[in-house]
Amino acid sequence: MYLNFLDFEHPIAEIEAQLAELRRLKESGEPVDLEIERLARLSQETTQEIFANLDAWKITQLSRHPQRPYTLDYIARLFTDVEFLAGDRSTADDPALVGGVARFEGRAIVFLGHQKGRDTKEKVFRNFGMPRPEGYRKALRLMRFAERFHLPLITFIDTPGAYPGIDAEKHNQSEAIARNLEAMAELRVPILSCVIGEGGSGGALAIGVGDRLLMLQYSIYSVISPEGCASILWKSASKAPEAASTLGLTADKIYALGMADEVIVEPLGGGHRDVPALMSSVREALHRHLSELVGKTEEDLLAERMARIMHYGTYEQ
Amino acid sequence: MSSKGAPENRPRKGIPEGLWTRCPGCAAVLYRPELERNLFVCPKCSHHMRIGARLRLEWFLDTDSTVEIAAGISPVDFLQFKDTRRYRDRLVQAQKTTGERDALVTMTGTLNGAPVVAAAFEFAFLGGSMGSVVGERFVRACNTALEMKAPLICFSASGGARMQEALTSLMQMAKTSAALSRLARYGVPYLSVMTDPTTGGVTASLAMLGDINIAEPGALIGFAGPRVIEQTVRESLPEGFQHAEFLLASGAIDLILDRREHRNRIGRLVHLLGSSKPT
Numbered sequence: 001m002y003l004n005f006l007d008f009e010h011p012i013a014e015i016e017a018q019l020a021e022l023r024r025l026k027e028s029g030e031p032v033d034l035e036i037e038r039l040a041r042l043s044q045e046t047t048q049e050i051f052a053n054l055d056a057w058k059i060t061q062l063s064r065h066p067q068r069p070y071t072l073d074y075i076a077r078l079f080t081d082v083e084f085l086a087g088d089r090s091t092a093d094d095p096a097l098v099g100g101v102a103r104f105e106g107r108a109i110v111f112l113g114h115q116k117g118r119d120t121k122e123k124v125f126r127n128f129g130m131p132r133p134e135g136y137r138k139a140l141r142l143m144r145f146a147e148r149f150h151l152p153l154i155t156f157i158d159t160p161g162a163y164p165g166i167d168a169e170k171h172n173q174s175e176a177i178a179r180n181l182e183a184m185a186e187l188r189v190p191i192l193s194c195v196i197g198e199g200g201s202g203g204a205l206a207i208g209v210g211d212r213l214l215m216l217q218y219s220i221y222s223v224i225s226p227e228g229c230a231s232i233l234w235k236s237a238s239k240a241p242e243a244a245s246t247l248g249l250t251a252d253k254i255y256a257l258g259m260a261d262e263v264i265v266e267p268l269g270g271g272h273r274d275v276p277a278l279m280s281s282v283r284e285a286l287h288r289h290l291s292e293l294v295g296k297t298e299e300d301l302l303a304e305r306m307a308r309i310m311h312y313g314t315y316e317q
Numbered sequence: 318m319s320s321k322g323a324p325e326n327r328p329r330k331g332i333p334e335g336l337w338t339r340c341p342g343c344a345a346v347l348y349r350p351e352l353e354r355n356l357f358v359c360p361k362c363s364h365h366m367r368i369g370a371r372l373r374l375e376w377f378l379d380t381d382s383t384v385e386i387a388a389g390i391s392p393v394d395f396l397q398f399k400d401t402r403r404y405r406d407r408l409v410q411a412q413k414t415t416g417e418r419d420a421l422v423t424m425t426g427t428l429n430g431a432p433v434v435a436a437a438f439e440f441a442f443l444g445g446s447m448g449s450v451v452g453e454r455f456v457r458a459c460n461t462a463l464e465m466k467a468p469l470i471c472f473s474a475s476g477g478a479r480m481q482e483a484l485t486s487l488m489q490m491a492k493t494s495a496a497l498s499r500l501a502r503y504g505v506p507y508l509s510v511m512t513d514p515t516t517g518g519v520t521a522s523l524a525m526l527g528d529i530n531i532a533e534p535g536a537l538i539g540f541a542g543p544r545v546i547e548q549t550v551r552e553s554l555p556e557g558f559q560h561a562e563f564l565l566a567s568g569a570i571d572l573i574l575d576r577r578e579h580r581n582r583i584g585r586l587v588h589l590l591g592s593s594k595p596t
Binding site for chain 1: 448496552
């Protein structure tokens with residue numbers, strides 16, 4: 001695969017370019033095996049070094065990496081018997097929020113997830129992964145569907161946030177989000193959420209309230225984008241790196257604050273560098289948590305979820 | 318955020334200062350005592366000025382009937398959040414300016430004799446933003462309503478989630494909505510009154526979940542702010558966009574009620590919903 005490198009990965013990109021050149025020469029019979037071996041090792045070491053010291057802003061960039069697996073990639077690789085179910089039954093189908101029914105490790109489940117686009121055309125079609133009210137309402141419909149058929153709900157979170165558009169407001173996206181938060185608090189099936197990329201504010205939370213929250217190592221979750229926070233509090237979007245650090249939006253910080261249940265470690269260089277390895281980690285974690293959840297009585301499940309939600313917050317008495 | 322109200326007219330400790338106030342709606346110069354008798358609604362043009370949480374609840378509930386709930390809960394700067402200023406310093410200043418510990422005031426009391434629980438956001442406290450204290454106080458108000466089997470009425474005025482509490486503030490949306498879901502399960506009525514301005518995470522949680530959604534006339538209500546939307550869609554916004562009347566027309570709210578009618582009309586609704594003894 002042709003890799004796409006972020007600015008801070010420049011040293012790795014340079015080595016990889018040299019490696020590509022050597023591999024081409026090797027094809028034409030040049031004796032370059034030793035040099036290839038040396039550079040491959042160097043590339044590995046450089047990557048380790050760079051990834052050992054990632055700050056919040058670099059992780060933010062990784063969470064938005066153009067080659068990062070999206071919801072549909074997880075669905076294709078983790079689930080079988082997949083049927084996508086469309087529409088909010090009233091206005092439209094929202095391609096930025098996909099959902100359906102499938103089988104995961106032998107068990108029938110309902111899935112939901114934000115979907116971003118790869119190329120320009122698909123990005124526009126998916127509205128850059130920003131759901132509209134129709135998307136949240138489709139999600140609510142599928143939550144109720146899951147409840148009716150006693151199917152656990154698995155959600156994949158990857159959105160810059162709710163869509164700041166005229167129609168989105170006109171169709172009352174506030175209510176659409178709020179209604180999902182209310183429904184998920186007492187939905188009578190297990191809800192397992194995984195932040196795979198960007199967890200952007202209300203648009204993320206609208207499918208993110210439940211029994212477990214898992215985060216990939218290079219995913220983020222925040223009340224506001226670093227850029228948005230910087231332009232409000234610092235009056236300058238260029239302060240986004242500072243805002244990212246202050247907001248503590250990385251998986252390890254959120255885990256430390258008790259809001260994420262597990263951080264799923266990604267392959268060296270980020271999940272996109274070794275998708276099969278990433279998928280295998282995610283599969284294992286989802287399966288483990290889901291097995292725990294389906295073993296609970298409905299009463300315990302709901303009581304524990306309510307207690308978990310009520311626990312959010314730090315204050316003095 | 319709405320630009321209504323010149324800075325000198327902004328409520329401080331809930332009450333605009335000075336003997337004369339210029340109406341931000343019609344520019345009429347108004348005599349303070351008369352304005353106050355009129356609940357800070359302009360007697361000339363009915364423009365609803367922003368008012369403080371405590372003043373609003375004192376007006377709304379029967380005189381001498383109120384008992385504050387969860388007053389002892391205070392905010393903490395648990396992330397040592399610092400942008401151009403420390404969150405801790407912002408808190409101290411907001412507390413000094415408003416006389417409140419945080420942006421939500423919750424009380425029990427009676428409304429025309431019927432027991433109710435009421436909550437009001439203090440917009441002058443960090444833009445009425447919702448952090449841990451607002452979330453917890455709202456939940457305790459819900460729990461009190463549940464125990465008393467009394468209706469809950471919440472007056473919102475907020476810029477949204479409190480950024481200085483980062484993801485924890487986002488989770489207050491989940492928390493307040495979950496408390497309301499419990500209230501709904503037990504059939505305890507919840508009336509949400511959105512006042513100017515109600516935006517962001519507060520709109521997308523507790524404010525829009527009313528069994529009855531009410532707005533004050535002219536109030537700005539929405540999720541994304543108008544400026545952000547304008548920058549995103551790169552076109553000018555429709556006339557009256559995100560104002561109470563627009564929301565009524567587009568089906569988001571049940572009714573618009575003039576502040577001066579709140580006690581009577583909300584009191585009557587509460588009676589109709591049957592959670593209070595008829596007087």
